[in-house]
Amino acid sequence: MALISEKFNEALNAQIGEELNSAYIYLSASIWLKEHSYNKLSSWYFTQYNEELSHAYKFINYIIDVGGTAKIPAIPEPKSDWESVKEILETGYAHEQYITGKIHELVTLAEELKDYNPRELLQWFVTEQIEEEASASELVERQAAFKNDMLFDQHTVRNEE
Ligand code: OFO
Numbered sequence: 001m002a003l004i005s006e007k008f009n010e011a012l013n014a015q016i017g018e019e020l021n022s023a024y025i026y027l028s029a030s031i032w033l034k035e036h037s038y039n040k041l042s043s044w045y046f047t048q049y050n051e052e053l054s055h056a057y058k059f060i061n062y063i064i065d066v067g068g069t070a071k072i073p074a075i076p077e078p079k080s081d082w083e084s085v086k087e088i089l090e091t092g093y094a095h096e097q098y099i100t101g102k103i104h105e106l107v108t109l110a111e112e113l114k115d116y117n118p119r120e121l122l123q124w125f126v127t128e129q130i131e132e133e134a135s136a137s138e139l140v141e142r143q144a145a146f147k148n149d150m151l152f153d154q155h156t157v158r159n160e161e
Helices: 004-034 041-064 085-112 118-146 151-152
Strands: none
Touching: 004 041, 004 085, 041 085, 041 118, 041 151, 085 118, 085 151, 118 151
16 A cells, blocks of 8 residues: 555655756756856756756655655746846746745645655755755855856856755
8 A cells, every 4th residue: 555645646746846847947057057158157057957856856766665656747948048147046046945835835735644754855855945045045145246257157166965
């Protein structure tokens, strides 16, 4: 017997879509940045793209472990006509705040359903989102301090998790 309800399985499948949507947004940002020669920022977002794929896998693996059915929903086409570095960074930060809300919704739903199995998984994501928001917000603040995007790019390093 599956150790996951249909309702929670559906919610996790939707979250797989959110993580892959995040991946698409960051890959699209990485492409635009590379096209505009912001190579370090492009690499920062490419690493973030891969991290989002790993987030999706975490949910997929959990669903399989508890005997559910993992499904990938349709992923919307990401924005590609970015106006500026600033727009990308602000979009990234706002998006992480949105994702934090989605993770918190899953925590609430698991509690409502009295499903205690995903506690460790969800706590990992709650903690991860603190880091995700902090690094996205730091990029926004650093870009504002630099004023010159090319110089900002040259001073961008990603501290690996
Ligand atoms: Fe999956 O953490 Fe960003 O979106």
